[in-house]
Amino acid sequence: MTQQQTPAAEVPAQTRTTPPAAPTGPKKKRKGRWKTVLTFVIVVVVLAAVAGLLWYFVFRNDTSTGEVMTDFVSVGSIQSMVEGSGTTKAKDSATITPGSGTILELYVKEGDQVTAGQQLYRMDDTAARDAVTEAQKSVDNCQKELQAVYDKINELSIKAPHAGNLREVADLKVGDTVNEGDTIATIVNDTKLKLSLYYSYAYENDIQVGQTAQISIPAIMTPLTGTVEEINKVRFVSQEGAVHFEVVFVLDNPGTLTEGMDASATLTAADGTPIYPYQNGKLSYYETTVLTAKASGPVESVNLLNYADVKQGQLLVKLGEKDTGEEIATKENALQAAQEKLKTANEELGKFNAVAPIDGTVLSCSLVAGEEVSSGQGITIADTSVMTIEIQVDERNVQYIKPGMMVNIDQYGTPYMGIVESVSLTATGENGVATFPAVVKVDNPDGSLMSGMYVSYSFVASQSDNCLTVPVQAVKYVSFANVQLPDTLDADPAAGMPEDGMMEDGMMEDGMMEDGMVEDDMAGSAVAVPESYTGGAHLSPLMSVSVAVPMPDTGMDMGGSAGMEGESTGAIVWVRSEEPPVNAILEPDPSWEQPEGFWAVPVTVGLADTSRVEITRGLSEGQEVFVGYQNPDQMYY
Structure with a gap:
């Protein structure tokens, strides 16, 4: 059996009261030395452990590279795709803002489908229409003033208004001054001649325009052919008490006739009866024009000779032009300003009785019938049948995207097919990267895509x-x-x-x-x-x-x-x-x-x-x- 030790509590009292012997000096010194040795050993062990870890994880040359993978x-095929995201917006949209006033009638509400030209609301536009009328008058006046300046410039070139023969020409030479209203020459058209005769009303129904007549001129003793050009139902009473009407004939001038010669004309009735005039008449030039200057200036060139034949539009006198550039510029600026006012007035008028500018859906309408229009109120219309997405393609990939390219569109799992509509040639830079905006068009016939939706896109780059x-x-x-x-x-x-x-x-x-x-x-x-x-x-x-x-x-x-x-x-x-x-x-x-x-x-x-x-x-x-x-x-x- 193992001998049990007596617990300390059971030691006799006299034994426990015996004081222990006091320790000697050398024993205390030995105990302190052992503590120092123990501390040193612990430090060495810790340093060795740290060194071992450093060697294992840092300095160890591990020749084991692992199993080779091949x-x-x-x-096969390799396909790279560019991916990104963007937001949708309607391809066509418009916002209509009314002018100041009260909405008398409102014809649409949010969600309505409208067509281009459909009236949206009605307001009192009396003042706006008056403003348009005044602006149009101002434009008309400015146009007339500007045209008058150009007409003055054109009048410096004096030309023959018709073909004919010059008579009574002015004595002009280069350097002379011509004033507005001066007579330059008379131009007579003597290639044809007129003859005015009077016939009895008894033959009123036997004479018509275009009817042929035989013209007799005693001076040349040669009959010529003429034509009835005009019939005037005047009342000429002869000394015998007969009433006559005027018939004007025209005939070609063979070159030997002149104004003032006596002449007569004989017509033939339907039954063959000859019709004679009441009396002979005198030949006159077919056309006579007194040419006057309509502008003032020095003569730069002149081509005037009495009895010279001229053609229509032929230059007769050229006057020097004064400096009209500043005047023209002033008139043109005034016209432009008037046109801008007219445009603004028309735009304001359109705000009072606006119509839908495009086919589409009314996305928002903040107007209320019977109430005054407040700032910011209006109607927004968008054609959501076609949506667009503006994407940003960086400079590395812009070469891959072309108009007409197909683009995959995804809107939270719902796929759509888009087509690149345009690619900008101008880049924008941010953070050292240049990007080119491109517009993708997406057909949206069912309206499932709405403006402002977040979508992702991808397309095959190569x-x-x-x-x-x-x-x-x-x-x-x-x-x-x-x-x-x-x-x-x-x-x-x-x-x-x-x-x-x-x-x-x-x-x-x-x-x-x-x-x-x-x-x-x-x-x-x-x-x-x-x-x-x-x-x-x-x-x-x-x-x-x-x-x-x-x-x-x-x-x-x-x-x-x-x-x-x-x-x-x-x-x-x-x-x-x-x-x-x-x-x-x-x-x-x-x-x-x-x-x-x-x-x-x-x-x-x-x-x-x-x-x-x-x-x-x-x-x-x-x-x-x-x-x-x-x-x-x-x-x-």
Whole structure:
């Protein structure tokens, strides 16, 4: 049995009352030394632990990179899409604001459908109409005053008003002054002659306009043919008491007749009876005009000769023009001001009895029949059958969007199809990025889209079909300054890889490709691609990997692309192969960290999305490529 110890409480009283021996000096000194040693040991242990952690997490050279992850060069399609958001508004809208006054009648309310020209309300417009009338009078007067100035200028050129022969011409020469109202010449039209005769009313029904007559002129003893030009039913009473009417004949002048010659005309009635005039008459010129100056000025040119034949519009006298520029400018300014007042008056008048300017829906109406119009009240009409969305496309992507392009519109899950209506050529800058506004038109026949709605949009920026692709992590951008590039850069020309950098389907070397690929101006800079991407092939989630971020094609051959600070840069893909591919770099730069079992192959990249990148040169379908290392310490999501 184990011997039990007696508890302290059971010790005899005399034993507990015995005072303990006092400690000696050397014993106290030994206890303090042990405390110091213990503290030192604890500090050393802590420092060792910290050093171990630092070595493990910071300074340890872990040669375990994790499991190699690969993928394969495959044929597929890559599509990049520009995405964004905007708000809707009606393609056509108008706001009508009444003038001051009371709404006598209101014909519409919110939600009503209206057609262009439909009256919306009625107000008392008496004062507005008076204002329009006065403004129109002012415009008319200004126009007349301006025209009078131009007429004065035109009158400086004195021209023959009709063809004829000059008579009684003024004695003018260059430098003489002509005053307004001075007689210049008389122009007679003697190519034709007139003859006025009187016939008895007994023959009233036997004479008509256009009837042919035989003209007898005693001076030439040769009958001529004339025509009845005019019949005047006057009352000429002869000395014998007979009443006669006037008949005016016209005849061509053979060139030997003149005004004042005696002549007579004989007509024939329907029954063949000759009709004679009461008495002979005298020939007169067919037309006579006394030409007078309608403006004043010095004579600059003159073409006046008595008995000279002239044509209609022929210049006879040219007078010098005075400086009328200032006068014309004053009149034109006055006319413009009057026209502006008339326009304003008409606009004000329209506010009193407004009509709908467009077909559409009344979105708002703050007017009340029988009440005075307050500031800000009015009617808003919008044609919501077609909506527009203004989108902002940044400078990197404006080349992809063209009028007529289809745009996908989504309004909280409801899809619509839009069409690019216009793209502005003027950019606006903000935060170092230039954007170009574009307008997208969306048909909205059912009215499900309303003004001010928030929508998202997307459109295809560029697309490559039947192209070789690899994961974006497989492409690494490096410097070629210290390596020897292979002579043959195409992996398998017979398998459809074009030689000499010329791509199929319109793709070209030097980084420039159709359908949206652009050349980058600096290797190593961010690739110029649309704002965001969707579509394309996607990898399944892997463990955490070390990847190379894909950069844009520099547009140069692998052996000589210009990079930053003059270095030669380009893209490579690590290809798994027992033997080096024909276009492999046999001695890669050590800084590239070549994975075991892989060869560095120079490539030319094309279009890229968020997961895969197009390889336009350097690889062939089916090749296994390095993607990264799987890190077992972290999960990749």
